[in-house]
Structures are given as structure tokens and as C-alpha cells.
Amino acid sequence: MRSEVDAPHSHRVFFALWPDDEAVSQLTALGHALAAKGGRATRPAALHLTLAFIGSVSAAQLEMLRALATGVHSDAFELSLDRLGFWPQRGILWAGCRQPPTGLRRLSDGLVTALAGAGFAPDRHGGAGRVPHVTLARQVRCRELPRLETPIAWRVTEFVLVESHLHPSAASYRALAGFSLADAGAA
Numbered sequence: 754m755r756s757e758v759d760a761p762h763s764h765r766v767f768f769a770l771w772p773d774d775e776a777v778s779q780l781t782a783l784g785h786a787l788a789a790k791g792g793r794a795t796r797p798a799a800l801h802l803t804l805a806f807i808g809s810v811s812a813a814q815l816e817m818l819r820a821l822a823t824g825v826h827s828d829a830f831e832l833s834l835d836r837l838g839f840w841p842q843r844g845i846l847w848a849g850c851r852q853p854p855t856g857l858r859r860l861s862d863g864l865v866t867a868l869a870g871a872g873f874a875p876d877r878h879g880g881a882g883r884v885p886h887v888t889l890a891r892q893v894r895c896r897e898l899p900r901l902e903t904p905i906a907w908r909v910t911e912f913v914l915v916e917s918h919l920h921p922s923a924a925s926y927r928a929l930a931g932f933s934l935a936d937a938g939a940a
Contacts, residue, residue: 768822
């Protein structure tokens, strides 16, 4: 098996939801407030909710992923992040949903089913606890988790195929393609 270091033409990819500008602003402020006593807040451009992490793929597989995603159909939906969570082993503070909306479950299930049917082995929600979440801060030490008084919400109208590049300080992301969700109200 080749590693990313051995495969210079591979692409490290995943499918994700990107929050709108208002949600990014709220998530950024929350991340900075939570990391104020130690830790590193997630950069605004890196805030996302992973649907399915794929890993390293070839250029041909990347094209397969683009084609596959065009066949995944789901309605647009409201996503409301209404709880905070903490994974102490990794020092990760995150925002997630107490009850993931039906639209998120349908999109995630449809995407994972299509990926598995094409021979990919996706990791739902990026692994960390298998909970749909947006990472707010890393390297945090947290004794007590505050309540999220006001949910942070946005209307999800597309999902994105993203390439990530790992750096010593943080990962950087580049959207490769966006895939629109149907607007259930526009019929």
C-alpha cells in the first residue's frame, strides 16, 4: 500500500458542508471564546462539517467521485448546531446537533451508499466519534463545557468535494466541486 508521501499525484479528499457567512462569523467567535484559555481556534476558512472522508485517491478516482456525487440527490435543509462537545483525548471542542435533521441523515446516507457501491470505503463524519460536527478549536483543555445558548444555523443548499493539504500548523482546504441540493419549496 502506498502512502501519501509515496504518491505525489494523489489527492486527499472528503465531502463536506460549508457554513454560510453568518454561521462562519458565529462559529469563529464561539471558537475564539472557547479557546481563549488555551488552545487554537479553527480558522474561519476551515470551518466545515464532514459528511464522508475518503482519503487519498488518484486523478481517475477523483473524476469518479465527481461523477458519483452528481447522482446523489437530496433536498436542501436547515442545519442547526445546538450543542457543544469535547473529545479530551484529542483536545477538540466542537459544535453539533442534538438531533441531526432528516435532510442531513438522508444526504449522508445517500452519499455513503453511493460511495460504497463504487468501491470506496468512506469514513462518515471524519471519524472523530462518528458525530456530525464542526470543529471549533483544537489542543484545548476543558474541565467544564458551557451550554450553547443560541443555536447556530444555516440553510444547506449544497455539499462540496474538498481536497485537503496537511501542514504542520493546520490543514488547508480547496473546494473542487459543489453539488446543489433540491429546493423543496421551489416546485
